[in-house]
Amino acid sequence: MNKLIFVRYGEHTDQHLNEVGIKAMILVAEKLKHILENQNVGIVCAEVPRAVESAHIISETLNVPPAKHFAQLYASEDAPIYLTKAVEVIDSAGGEHDVLIAVVSREYIETLPNFILQSLGVEKPIETHLERGEILVLDYSKKEITYLR
Numbered sequence: 001m002n003k004l005i006f007v008r009y010g011e012h013t014d015q016h017l018n019e020v021g022i023k024a025m026i027l028v029a030e031k032l033k034h035i036l037e038n039q040n041v042g043i044v045c046a047e048v049p050r051a052v053e054s055a056h057i058i059s060e061t062l063n064v065p066p067a068k069h070f071a072q073l074y075a076s077e078d079a080p081i082y083l084t085k086a087v088e089v090i091d092s093a094g095g096e097h098d099v100l101i102a103v104v105s106r107e108y109i110e111t112l113p114n115f116i117l118q119s120l121g122v123e124k125p126i127e128t129h130l131e132r133g134e135i136l137v138l139d140y141s142k143k144e145i146t147y148l149r
Helices: 019-036 049-062 083-094 106-119
Strands: 003-008 041-046 068-070 099-104 135-139 144-148
Touching: 003 019, 003 106, 019 049, 019 099, 019 135, 019 144, 041 049, 041 083, 049 068, 049 099, 068 083, 083 099, 083 106, 099 106, 106 135
Parallel strands: 003 099, 041 068, 041 099
Antiparallel strands: 003 135, 135 144
C-alpha cells in the first residue's frame, strides 16, 4: 500500500447519514477521483451505520469494491481506541491495494496517522484533524500527510 486515505464519515442523525452527510460523501468521492486514477483501491470502515453508509457511497461513486467493515476501526467516548489493532486491520486490508481508504471516526483520525508515521520513523507529530467529509492522505513513501478540504 502506497497511500492511506482517511475520511471522516458524513454528518448523521440517529446513527445514519442525513442529506448533508450523503452530499458530503459524494463530494469526497469526486475529490478522490483524480488521486485514485489507475490505482488499485480498497475501502475499510468502522462497523457503525454512518461509516458503512459513507463507505458505500464512496465505493459506488468510485466504482470500486464494497468496503470491509471492522469493529476495530470505531472509537468514541464510550469505545476505546486500539491503535495496534487498527493498524493490523489496515495493514491486512491494504496489503493487496495501492491505496486504502479508511472511513473512520474523529478519534482515529486524530491519533492513527501519527501512530503510523512514528512506526515509519517520523518523530515530529503532525496535527491531524478533519471535519466531517474531509480527507487526509498519508503517503507511506514520502512519510507525509496532505489534506483535501
